[in-house]
Amino acid sequence: MNVFDLFVNKYPPGNDLRKPTAETLEQFQGKLPAELLDFWQEYGFGNYGGGLLKIIDPTDYIDTLTLWLGEQEDCFPILMTGFGTLFIYRKRSETAGDMCLLDIHYRRSGSFSTGFSDFFERILPAENFAEQFLRVDLFQEASAKHGSLAENEIFFFAPALAFGGAESIQYVEKGNAVVHQHLLFEMGTDNSSAAKPDDMWSQAYEANPHVFELENGGLMVSFPFSETVDTILPIAPETLYEVEGETVSLWALTFVSLTKEENLGFLEYHRALQRLQPYILETRGDYLLIRGMSLAEMECVLSDAID
Structure with a gap:
């Protein structure tokens, strides 16, 4: 069975996916699992499951990762939810890596303590994963109200959750993912310092x-x-x-x-x-x-x- 079979079955690829360039594939050769590079070539970057999840080009979100967590050697954002949470592949050795997350709304990061293949085959397709991380019901309400997401768009809360917003449809807006990820960081710099990459608590x-x-x-x-x-x-x-x-x-x-x-x-x-x-x-x-x-x-x- 292919690593991505259950993922694609649960979150079908959109019709307007963007294939990686030869330069992008070369840039991440040896840095990301070969299966992921093959998946990029077969399917592409963009919305899966109607935008509940997005396969992303790491180069588009490296600056976001650095802004929030500092310089992260061998860490690459590869997946994003429709609300802007990033899932990160962390290369631990030449043959092993694990998966982490960065939740911009609650200003937290974490590790799934599981490898790349296990994450896509077992963790990601689970219903409990969708309930805990994807805000499925709210996403469907937001899509009905604001329309579907473009590749570079997410739903977000206005005002932000830390400033009086709530996870309710009346607070949901739609906009550019990178712009909002950077804006949320800047809004919280007075209240929360960036996580340190070597701190277990930050992960x-x-x-x-x-x-x-x-x-x-x-x-x-x-x-x-x-x-x-x-x-x-x-x-x-x-x-x-x-x-x-x-x-x-x-x-x-x-x-x-x-x-x-x-x-x-x-x-x-x-x-x-x-x-x-x-x-x-x-x-x-x-x-x-x-x-x-x-x-x-x-x-x-x-x-x-x-x-």
């Missing part, structure tokens, strides 16, 4: 809380913890977050499998942190950095907790 995904109503009428606030993803979690979320005018009945951690395309289950938050002690890499202030776990490790944590 981790910071989980955000999701609120659910329980059958008894109470509220559950849950943080997602995804398979293979290095994740930053608060030590005591109840002291950092609140739901205005509401009482939270349950704080929880939900274990998400990108392999099985399902939620494996959830644990009460502090019980979950106790079970995750062996996987904690570092503590800073009110937060923990937990390394990406395999499916087997996550299932073991849940099983032991039940026992």
Whole structure:
């Protein structure tokens, strides 16, 4: 099976894709996986899945990567969501590399702790990936309101999320991807410094809380913890977050499998942190950095907790 078969099946290529030039192929020979260069030649740069994802020419977004993360040797943006999140191939050796992300809206970067082929064959086609990273429902609303995206366009929030916007259709606009990526960085320079490439925390995904109503009428606030993803979690979320005018009945951690395309289950938050002690890499202030776990490790944590 070809590395990209599941990706193309789930996110069909658009009709106006742009093929790479000979110069572009030569520039990335030996820097990116040969399978990706072959894919460029067979399909091309542009929208896939109606623009939910874009295969991009790294040269168009290298400046964005450098602006946000500083000089990144052997790191190349190769994929972008319809909302401007970049997925980056990081070459670790002559024969190995992994995949990372840069989320411009929440000013965070992270590593999937998985290789190129595994990412395209297993992680990217998973439904949980789409739910967590692609904003599928909002994308469809935005497309209906603003029209389809050109190759160099994304949807974004106005005002930005950090300045009062929200992930709701009334705040969504459409525009040039690079312009908005650079604008968001400049808007946040007074509040957030660029991530350091050698800092584990700068390469981790910071989980955000999701609120659910329980059958008894109470509220559950849950943080997602995804398979293979290095994740930053608060030590005591109840002291950092609140739901205005509401009482939270349950704080929880939900274990998400990108392999099985399902939620494996959830644990009460502090019980979950106790079970995750062996996987904690570092503590800073009110937060923990937990390394990406395999499916087997996550299932073991849940099983032991039940026992």
